[in-house]
Amino acid sequence: MSAILSRLEREADAYLIPMLLRLYERAQAPQLGLTQIPEPTDAMPIVDTIEDMRIVMKHPEIFEKDFALIDFFGHSRFNTNGKEWALRRSITQACYNDIGKSTKKTLIRENYKTNIEQINIDSPKYISNRILASSVSIFNNAFLSEENPEILMKMFDKIRKILKILQFISWNGSPNIETLEGIHLEVTYLLDLLDLENQRDPAFAELYKRFQDPSGNIQNYRPASEFIMNAFAGSETSATAILWAIDRLAALPQFQDDLAAADLESPEGEQRLETFINETLRYFPPLPLLTRRLSTDFELGDKQLKQGQRILLSIVGLHHSTKYWKDPHLFDPERPEFARKTYNKLAFVPFFSGPRICGGMRLARMEIREALKLFLKRFRISRTDEVIDFEYGLILRPANYHRLRLNYR
């Protein structure tokens, strides 16, 4: 990666991390006794009540997906709207529905088993590598491909950085031409690499074939754009959620031992695991915030929004609000709202909701469950201290491996 992009990445960290922390603080301000509610950014009005969020979720024709951030990668189902979105959605959605069925549980379990067994207790750093390898393989399996996950994993290292920079510059004003050219070059290189791989490797070509536009009706369709965004969103998010859960197990030794000893296939065991997973997704939603752009003027609650204006949907704001949760700043692996299912469904939306809900929610939940069961059976994990390190650029990831210690059970 060029020197310009490395510098921009550091600047992006300096901007995005405090911004995200302010979103957490804003949600918890009443409980912390803060009278001044911090604004994470003055660039965008924030939506963080269930009343306003419900309207946004129900009306994607008014609150459109925002093109700015990932436009560099071209168009995909993630940044299009209306008819084009529906056509693009139909290219992948049936495969996600199919792999999310309970009949696919064994395939998913076997995949995680193979990778988790490769983790050595001397290198906790390798946990994230093996978890991501599983989620990428499962993404490939969704399209009936046995393609080697390492090719995509290498690309993801770059994509992570590029997305972070794009998120930073899309909020922090127009960057200079030099910067734009730098990002454009990096992205073009990645997309071209996919086209080359398609010519070089028959297994990859088989996978790539599924990302053609069967309707032939989408203008300027480029399979590489549709493919790479789906692959990233379909692997990085699940892997991240699993890594956060592992991090929390390390922080809660007693709970970890209880869960490892429980029968996680029994209804009570399943419910305990589900409660813990939900609490992890509540506390550390892999997508802590989303953005939308107004297609028309609209009055949303007390906000007068103008056509073309962008808004910030704070998932963290809902998940950490004292209005909807008891002691939201506490991580409670047995949180009663989840254990007794008394939580407000609109205040817990790690996968969003409405027509633009996550396309792989069922698969993601199954992956998290199966990976954790296997991990708990094989390892006991601990932390050297309580500090939570994270990385943020579109996705909120733990950056904690140097604080983790592993032992076999």
Ligand code: HEM
């Ligand atoms: C814990 C894991 C995951 C989380 C937290 C998550 C979260 C989300 C969220 C919040 C959105 C909405 C984004 C927006 O509208 O701005 C989304 C969209 C999407 N996700 Fe996920 N996701 C996860 C896993 C997956 C997996 C495993 C797949 C597929 C294999 C997937 C595929 C998609 C797709 C295709 C969309 C776009 C839906 C559309 O608008 O057409 N996600 N995800």
